Amino acid sequence: xxSVTQMEGPVTLSEEAFLxxxxxxxxxxxxxxxxxxxxxxxxxQLLLKATKADDKGSNKGxxxxxxxxTTSFHLEKGSVQVSDSAVYFCALSDWNAGKSTFGDGTTLTxxx
Amino acid sequence: xxxxxxxxxxxxxxxxxxxxxxxxxxxxxxxxxWYRRVMGKEIKFLLHFVKExxxxxxxxxxxxxxxxxxxxxYSTLKVQPAELEDSGVYFCASSQEQGRxxxxxxxxxxxRLTVL
Numbered sequence: 498x499x500s501v502t503q504m505e506g507p508v509t510l511s512e513e514a515f516l517x518x519x520x521x522x523x524x525x526x527x528x529x530x531x532x533x534x535x536x537x538x539x540x541x542q543l544l545l546k547a548t549k550a551d552d553k554g555s556n557k558g559x560x561x562x563x564x565x566x567t568t569s570f571h572l573e574k575g576s577v578q579v580s581d582s583a584v585y586f587c588a589l590s591d592w593n594a595g596k597s598t599f600g601d602g603t604t605l606t607x608x609x
Numbered sequence: 610x611x612x613x614x615x616x617x618x619x620x621x622x623x624x625x626x627x628x629x630x631x632x633x634x635x636x637x638x639x640x641x642x643w644y645r646r647v648m649g650k651e652i653k654f655l656l657h658f659v660k661e662x663x664x665x666x667x668x669x670x671x672x673x674x675x676x677x678x679x680x681x682x683y684s685t686l687k688v689q690p691a692e693l694e695d696s697g698v699y700f701c702a703s704s705q706e707q708g709r710x711x712x713x714x715x716x717x718x719x720x721r722l723t724v725l
Contacts, residue, residue, distance in 0.1 A: 501651075533716070540613075540718030541652075541700060586652060590714070596642060596665060597702075597714060599652040 499524045503587050503600030510577055510607050518572040518603050520561075520587035528589040530554075530563050530570040531597070535584045544572075544585070577607045611635065613717035615701050621723045627689040630720045634683070634703030640664075641684050642704075642714060643676060647697035655699075658684060691724045698722070 504519040522530065532544040532554070545554030550565035559574045570587060587600040614633045622628050634641045643655040655674070656666040660681035669676070673692070678684040688695055698721050702714040 541702075541716035543713065543715075546713065588652075595640060595657050595704075596654040596668075597644075597652075598654070599644075601651045602646075602649070 499528065499589060499591060499598040501587050501589055501598055501600040503603050505601075506603040506605070508603060508605045510605070512579055512607055512609050513576045514607075516572070516574040516577045516581075516605070518585055518587075518605070520570045520572065520600060522568050522570065522587075522589050522598075524568075524589055524591065524598075526591055528591050530561070531588045531590065532559070532561055532570070532572050533586040533588060533599075535586070535602075537583070541586070577605070579607045579609055581605060582607045613701055613703050613715050615699075615717040615720050617720060618718065619721045619723075621725065622691055623725050624693055625690045627687065628691055628722060630686045630688075630699055630722070632684045632686070632701030632703075632717060634701070635715055637705070638703035638715075639681070639706050640704040640714075641678060642702040643684070643686055644700040644702065645697050646700065646719075647694070652700065655686075688722075691722075693724050696722055696724045 500523045529548045531546045533541045534544045545556040547554040547563035553562045561572045584602045586602045588597045590597045616631045641658040646652045654668040657664045658678045675687045698719045700719045701717045704714045
């Protein structure tokens, strides 16, 4: 079956530091890949997505590239802000199956 | 356009009691999903409705959980009787008719269930 493995957290960074959260996946077929974010006290929000190999998703300064050869979708941001503190989830969705498979989530804390 | 809404936002009950969670999907979305996050672990799939029919309920943990989707609109998830291990955050998501390439799901804020 499908599975997603995320870098273990929590992650604590200083403001303006570089962020990488690793994500690798196992899936049959050609899944779509997602990063979701959950800010404190809020629900899940889609941060970015990529639907095929070599696609790069980007939003709010975050980026992730769909790497089929390494089955990875690592999240990066060049300069984090305090407001980026949240829980980040990597996920995949097989269009045929419909449901999404999530990683464990990585808690990011950015300190001023 | 209103997003996915869930009610209640928090529920605290005692072991053995019954709790019913409600999800209102985005209007016009045929697909409705329930997920659960327990103890800071991954968000796990519970089940998937297409309109009023259960498309996939492979993630339902046991027969204490009953999900319905009346008339293909809102959905309820009932836990009866609740056990301690049912504590967690229950998320609902909806999406339009499954597309050819990907299935973007819109999530609700979740219901935090605590069983004492």
